[in-house]
Amino acid sequence: MNADLEHTTSTSYSPLPDADNHRHPSSSIRRRPITLLSGIFLSMLFFSSLIALILNQHNQPHQHDSRNKESSYAKPVSRGPQQGVSEKSNIELASSDVEDTYPWTNAMLSWQRTGFHFQPPKNWMNDPNGPLYHMGWYHLFYQYNPDAAVWGNITWGHAISEDLINWFHLPFAMVPDQWYDINGVWTGSATILPDGRIIMLYTGDTNEEVQVQNLAYPANLSDPLLLDWIKYPGNPVLVPPPGIGTKDFRDPTTAWLGPNGKWRVALGSKVNKTGITLVYETTDFTSYELLENLMHAVPGTGMWECVDFYPVSTTESNGLDTSVNGPGIKHVLKSSLDDDKHDYYALGTYDPISSKWTPDDPELDVGIGLRLDYGKYYASKTFYDQNTQRRLLWGWIGETDSEAADILKGWSSVQTIPREVVFDKKTGTNVLQWPIKEVEKLRSKVTVYQKVVLEPGSLVPLDVGLATQLDIIATFEIDKEAVKTSVEADVGYNCTTSGGASSRGAFGPFGLVVLADEKLTEQTPIYFYIAKGSDGVAQTHFCADQSKSSRAPDVTKLIYGSSVPVLHEENFSMRLLVDHSIVESFGQGGRTVITSRVYPTKAIYSAAKVFLFNNATGVTVTANVNVWNMDSAHMDYFPFLNLER
């Protein structure tokens, strides 16, 4: 608009040839050109003001694609992640009802802390960073606020473990003390070079709030604890390239070797609303060249955060080093979408010559297809564990209660139990995630239920003792013939919108209820629901229902889940890791995974129970369940370092 004005008025700016030269005393002669020009100018002024007024009526502050903002104030129930609404937004914006905040007691809040999931002793945590294995120790770094249970002052926390289950807290690895990371030492990844050197690339938020990439490395590579880190004096090593926004350039990946012997590193970004992955080449990790080709781009997905890129074997069951390529290998490209706060991935092929990645199924491309986890889960990152040859996956699990409760309890967020990631050879279309085997060392007592027959409407309590820390594996058999021959159709079943575990269909829901009190006034059902589409094909859904998980009004009560492939000869199987306020649910061996945060007020401590249930109306289900009680993991400050503050 302003440009138009400048254009129109500039024509009136061509110097008047006679203006300064004439000193004619006759005022009338002088007045004519002035009058004429003023007239022209004033009418242009009037005209352009009119245009500006009209344009301003249409000027909206919100430049994004429209989401129905007005209705979000009225609705008490979140429209869910599908519509890009973050979990926290289901809490009333317009309401000033005092009842909306629950009077949490200390007993309720302290119960919420997990027994065997990684979390620092207090304060805020978010993304996992630079996971690696070195000299007998697994290292985890993480985004951390040393001062409060809300995001801010971001520092790299550091912890080590011999088994990925029991952890020692170490001093901060990096703090925001340089101009290039003074506003935050943000997310990064580790690359272990063939000669054993460790390269850490991470995003720094500079003193002018520009996102840059920095290099750091251990001060002493023979220190198994990797206590001290040196920031490369020549930082930053990468700044936003032309065409990339200064706030759209972050989260460098682990590097992999290209065909020319140079290293390659990827970074997510966006151009308008297209999410993209940039690739840089380097030999020394201090100077880089941006490759002309983007690795990949998907329109409409917005900013790509925490990009992850790694090979999986389609034939073997071990993990692969990030640089491996060749036959019998597919590449996973994963991205955390800023716009909807979920982690998406796709399987595809990486062409090292062009450095382009192509999805196996463009309809299920990154950001529009499969999610790594259908619950509360973000900023995940894998690493190659060369010790055991596994590809291991970390994921950040934020809170879904109120920030006020987080401040009261003094902490916010946990990490998942690390998951082993492998290609699903049986379906060929997804990966499998499974809790690392080391978690089984926490199993103590097991209670076994065999061939429990669940008629329609059954609810069977399982007597397992203390039910707040459990590892449950359950399989369910139904008469598949009954499903096949039935004409019943549940058109468009969707975990999120179809009403949860109390919504009964012919062939579902059936499964387990955890963190429930005896009378089930609070309950968290995890279940299968078999729907028959209008095409007559049965589709199984795996859901986690938080809608009745707590009587408190200020916690998220969504129902998470997705369809899950079930092969002809398979029974329905689920594994649950129940650990106080977190439940990790794995359907069909990890084909579909859901992480939930739950905050019961009654179903806590010894009042928490477990049930089997079958709410289907048309089919009997036979269940086999193993329930292990889980000991707590050890998590403490590393001794002799005087760390407790």
Place this chain on the structure above:
Amino acid sequence: MESRNTNKMKISSPLTILFLLFLLQQTLLSAMADIQLIKNTCKGTPSPDLCLKILLAEPKSQNADLTGLALIGVDAVNNKGLEILKQIVDLKKSRPELRPALDQCAEVYHAVVEADVPSSRDALRGGMPKFAEDGMADSAVEAQVCERRFGEHGHASPMTGSNNVMHDAANVVRAIIRMLL
């Protein structure tokens, strides 16, 4: 003599007048444009009048983009929080019987000023609005928490006005932040 006349002529020359008129026009239109942004932004908040009051009180709002407006809002929440903390100190002296509730109010308002405001501010400046929302959501809730404490101790609240303003202001700023998501 002649040169003085020349100078006078230059000031009142058509070119100068046109230039000044042009400047005036640009200023007027630019101001109009930004007031329109402010008006439209406030329309999308739960308390449009309060929103206008907050934003228009800061002259920099005329030239601010949406992130800038959100930052002005966060500053306003911060100022109100500091004001309330002073109010609490005074009340502890004038109404000692309300001490237990006032102590709890002080605690939550310290959280607002020391944790929530910096968190929202840093997140907005760093281009991470999704982390900025939490701080303002919490500020609104803490105002309610403080207000409720008086009833729990069997007293009428002497801070209802302040708590309501904080609650509404924080929700306004939260709404602005959500427009950035």
